[in-house]
Amino acid sequence: MNETKAWAMNGFLGILTIIVTGGLGLYWMIQEQFIIGGILLLFAFVLVTGLTIVQPNNAYIVTYFGKYAGTIRESGFWIAIPFSLRKKITLRVRNFNSAQLKVNDISGNPIEIAAVIVFKVVDTAKASFDVDNYYKFVEIQSETALRHVANQYPYDNLNEDGFSLRANTDEVAAELTRELQERLSAAGVAVIEARLTHLAYSPEIAGAMLQRQQASAVISARTLLVKGAVSMVQMALAQLKEEGGIELDNERKAAMINNLMVAIVSDRSAHPVINTGSIY
Numbered sequence: 001m002n003e004t005k006a007w008a009m010n011g012f013l014g015i016l017t018i019i020v021t022g023g024l025g026l027y028w029m030i031q032e033q034f035i036i037g038g039i040l041l042l043f044a045f046v047l048v049t050g051l052t053i054v055q056p057n058n059a060y061i062v063t064y065f066g067k068y069a070g071t072i073r074e075s076g077f078w079i080a081i082p083f084s085l086r087k088k089i090t091l092r093v094r095n096f097n098s099a100q101l102k103v104n105d106i107s108g109n110p111i112e113i114a115a116v117i118v119f120k121v122v123d124t125a126k127a128s129f130d131v132d133n134y135y136k137f138v139e140i141q142s143e144t145a146l147r148h149v150a151n152q153y154p155y156d157n158l159n160e161d162g163f164s165l166r167a168n169t170d171e172v173a174a175e176l177t178r179e180l181q182e183r184l185s186a187a188g189v190a191v192i193e194a195r196l197t198h199l200a201y202s203p204e205i206a207g208a209m210l211q212r213q214q215a216s217a218v219i220s221a222r223t224l225l226v227k228g229a230v231s232m233v234q235m236a237l238a239q240l241k242e243e244g245g246i247e248l249d250n251e252r253k254a255a256m257i258n259n260l261m262v263a264i265v266s267d268r269s270a271h272p273v274i275n276t277g278s279i280y
Contacts, residue, residue: 001068001125001126001128001129001130002123002125002126003070003071003123003124003125003126003188004068004070004071004125005071005073006060006062006069006070006071006072006080006081007069007070007080007081008072008074008078008079008080009078009079010076010077010078010079011051011052011053011076011077011078011079012077013079014047014050014051014078014079015051017044017047018044018047018048021040021041021043021044021047022040022041022044024037024040025037025038025039025040025041025043025044026041028040046082047079047082049082049083050079050080050081050082050083050084051077051078051079052072052077052078052079052080052086053076053077053078054072054073054077054078055075056075057075057090057091057092058088058089058090058091058092059071059072059073059089059090059091059124060072060080060086060087060088060089061086061087061089061124061128062080062081062084062085062086063084063085063086063087064081064083064084064085068125068129069081069084071124071125072086073091073124087128089121089124089127089128090121091121091124092120093118093119093120093192094118094119094120094135095116095117095118096116096117096119096135096138096139096142097114097115097116097117098114098115098116098117098139098142098143098146099114099143100112100113100114100198101113101114101143101146101147101150102202103146103147103150103151104150105150105151105153105155105165106151106152106153106154107154107155109154109155109201109202110201110202111150111155111165111199111200111201111202112198112199112201112202113146113150113198113199114146114196114197114198114199115146115176115194115195115196115197116194116195117138117142117180117191117194118191118192118193118194119138119184119189119190119191120189120190120192121134121188121189122188122189122190123188124188126187126188127187127188127189130186130187130188131186131187134187134188134189137184137187137189138184138187138189141180141183141184142180142194144183145176145179145180145183146176148179149172149175149176150165152175153165153168153172155199155201165196169195169196172196173193173194173195173196176194176196177191177193180194233256236256237256
């Protein structure tokens with residue numbers, strides 16, 4: 001099914017036609033010209049059955065004896081095909097909030113995920129005749145697409161290359177929007193935006209994953225500290241040699257490096273030990 005434009009006449013012009021036709025019918029009935037008067041009155045009654053008011057951002061699906069006759073999209077007062085059925089359908093932008101789904105990411109970790117889908121009807125014929133209930137269709141297909149997208153990415157990469165659900169929200173939203181549009185085009189629905197509204201590890205593994213994230217953060221911080229400490233030790237040795245003319249042997253260099261590394265890398269304040277010389 002594809003949407004087509006239904007026949008419709010200006011409603012005010014139609015009202016004028018109904019008044020004139022009805023008046024002439026009554027006139028001929030008074031003149032005892034019952035056939036002519038009856039035909040005119042019947043014609044006026046037929047026109048009355050087609051009166052339709054279309055509100056802004058709404059449309060009417062017109063069916064005539066079981067056959068799709070088109071759609072009236074323009075807001076205003078119209079006369080449609082007489083004796084036709086007219087079903088209202090909204091063209092407004094609508095939101096759908098999915099339930100929190102429990103799925104597995106690509107690594108097999110159970111996560112909780114939810115999304116909001118912003119959509120609108122763009123083809124009224126498909127939305128009315130190709131699916132039983134287009135809003136229910138959007139609901140089911142949105143949850144299916146959300147599960148599929150969640151299965152394609154890890155929750156967190158933990159310093160690895162590639163996209164993740166937590167770090168690449170824009171890319172994940174774009175992928176979800178693309179897949180939803182492919183699924184919902186059969187229902188005449190256009191997806192305007194799709195965004196994740198909830199993302200978390202499932203309660204049964206949340207504690208373990210938190211410890212893993214904390215351990216990863218500690219390792220990253222320690223790695224940065226060690227790099228900085230090595231640079232500071234190299235600068236200290238070079239400056240002592242350049243400005244003070246102090247040349248240390250390998251044993252004293254090792255002791256100095258050890259002391260500086262402990263003082264810099266340690267997470268507690270260093271307590272210096274003063275060497276007063278040997279007792280021998």
